[in-house]
Amino acid sequence: MLFIIPDLSAFQNQPQPRDEDLLANPRRAVHTFLHWQQSGHKNPDFVIKTMKLSDAGEAQKLQLASELLKVLDARGLLIDYDQIPANANYTDSLSGLQQYILFSSLPEVYLVKSDQNQWVFSEATINRIPELYDDTFSGYVTLITDNLPNWAHNEWLGIEIWQYIAVFIWLLTGLILMKVFGFILDNYVKRLAQKTKFTWDDDLINSIEKPAAFIFLMIFFLLTYSNLQFSVNISYYLSAILEIVVSVGVVWLLYNLADVFSQYLSVLTSKTETQLDDQLVPLIRKTLRFFVVLMGVIAILQNNGYNVASLIAGLGIGGLAVALAARETLANFFGSVTILLDRPFKMGDWIKVGDVEGTVEEVGFRSTRVRTFYNSLVSVPNSNLANTDIDNLGLRQYRRLKTVLNLTYSTTPEQMEAFVEGIKAIVKANKHFRQDVYEVHFNSFGAHSLDVLVYVFFDVPDWSTELQQRHNFFLEVLKLAKEVGVEFAFPTQTLHMDSFYKDEPRKAGEERSEEELASAVYQFGPDGEKKSAEGTRIFKDGEEIDFGAGK
Template sequence: METLHTLFDQHIFGIGLGRYATAFGILLAALILRRVADHLFNRFLVPMAEKSANPYDDLTLRSLRKPGTFLFTLIGLFLAVQVLQLPVEPMDVRRFAHALLKVLITFDIAWALFNLVSVLEAYLTKWAHRTDSTLDDNLLPFVRKSLRVFIVFMAFLMAIQNLGYSISGLLASLGIGGVAVALAAKDTLSNIFGSFMIILDRPFCVGDWIKAGDMEGTVEEVGFRSTKIRTFAQTLISVPNNVIANMPLDNFSRMPKRRIKMTVGVTYETTPTQMREAVERIRALLRRHPAIDQDFFLVNFTDFGASSLDIMVYCFTTTTVWADYLDARQDVCLQVMDILEDLGLEIAFPSRSIYLRGKEEDGLPAPADAKA
């Protein structure tokens, strides 16, 4: 026993071994309590929150679980520092340890706030879905990212201040170097302004099918720097916002209806009576077709083509969904084929007629005209 007292009375860096052992025991107890608290969160609090009708309480618990349990570690570190009574001479280790604890507390609070942004986003998303405007839906990613960037930036400033540095000098230096930063980051700033123009002007929204230059696909995200487009080949294109904001753009999702435009060519053996009958019956087909918009359509015999007599069919479908549009177009084509078959008409294909004319030579008769 006396040997144990003698051992604990020994000092390392001016601190007795007994204090080291006590501080270690406090840290070990804090880590055990952290595990117990985490178990209680998962075993009792989270199931209770999931049973409630309010969807935000379980999101809040999930957001606060890890930062909340980390508090036990911080409390253990604080008590350990108090027990150790760190020296202040020749170097003020105690002050440094307290500053480090403040930094960790700032980090823990920022961690909790960073996670709670998802709860606010869920609430705003539910609110945005109640409105008819798509502007608020596009603003949500900006609100989420802006809040998180602000939280990280403020935590960084507070951490610097807790370490004993003056943030006024830092802010002043940021002001002095603002011009240099702006010049170095002019492309980034132009992309940010481009993203604001996209949100305010709304040439497209998330989920729209667009085509800009050689790029075509569905908009997945409008970010600070770029817009992400998922192509039909399932590749992902990231386009800088300042580029796409200045490009001519087709938004297929804004179409109120989809166009069908085709030319039906029949052979030159078709008589005028058959042509008139074919045109009238195709018009009647479009007039009674449930998938064809009745506000405007055209069916006319338009041209004497090189290989065919051409009938133009021009109409619009009531649906803009790609699959439904293709089904409607297919049905119109098949019914046009039925009409032509019923009238005994044939669809023409590219062909060429060659006439061979010879001369009477050596008393031989001229060959008859040949047609190929």
């Protein structure tokens, strides 16, 4: 419960109160207990009136009041007088009794209305004071502080000299204990984990090592800071900071455990045939991280007195504005859902989206990360992926090779036929080619070459294997070209000097008579002896070589 620093100015300027006014209501009783124990206002006679229900003597009553005040100060329990009822007939709404609990975090300290219509500390509270004092302060620290020399109680900047020394020892002790904790974790727990046949326990120890040591240190500080006996203001802020830091340490620990859980899921999903669960693991990891951080922030706010419910309600009022401002984020989130459901690609696939081409590394809530072939990492918003054509090159069953081989014009028809049929034979002899569909033909008369079209498909699993098979295929083609005696053409220009001055120009081709020309046309016609619509016939040792149908 949050309390602010009490404002005593309204009471300090007033004259000495009457005895019947000191305990008239809960607020006056608390003021009497606190105000008359402050330096410059000490009045033991007024203070012991709040301990009226005790059977002890006046000295013991004053000692009990002093110990209770030290407990409240050391624990940083500030009092806001405005929150204390000033009604003399106040009744607790839960119990229905005339009692008032000062702190929800310390319910054993409360006021009751006595038979004399005075508000005083309850008998149960008075009996609990020695136990509360022992729980708040170490007996060794109390023994030391009670026997300190006078100079140790001198103040500098509102803090006594012995407290500066105590802070140094406090910090040093905490760091030493943290080192001991880490040593035990490294030399005993971690070694035991390494002896097991599992790997997840090693990852678990590595992930919790630093946050666990940090939490151990902060819990030590939180449990022992009251021994420093600072003022209530310093103790209040110190306890609040330590509680927040401990919560942050727990969030850090759970954040790392989310990564360990995701790694364990990755091992499990790697054993399944489907790829959907592999894509879900990064999303689960990010969801767990976000959930841990969100719940940690809510817990920290709740523990420090903030009304989280009203905060969430306030966010709901501005939800429309937030939704409009975050529409791109929401679009990317739903885009990631669409990708998971539709599964146009999976991690490791080679895709092309617009100008981006590469291998999918990770599918996140906002974007998908693609590793390009020049090793850069491109983040593509999921909303774009959901509304853009995706070319998944990684899902190709076959990979096409289309090329044109240029042969010189010196190639004879027989060489051309042998070269084309030889390429077909290379395709049929390689198991990495698709055997039911391929095309190899003398395709055109080019400007500087005779062009052979090669149109084949590789039956390979990935791009690396495709490049390897391209390499092997082109080497075989080079060897074939050497065997059949053909040469590959390249763009050239030849200048023929047909004639010089007074010389007759060179005759191109050979002269034929009209009868010879007509006979040649007939010989290549349907009834001619030189027709060869099925291709050139090549003989070896008097027998025709059968290259097959080509498919």
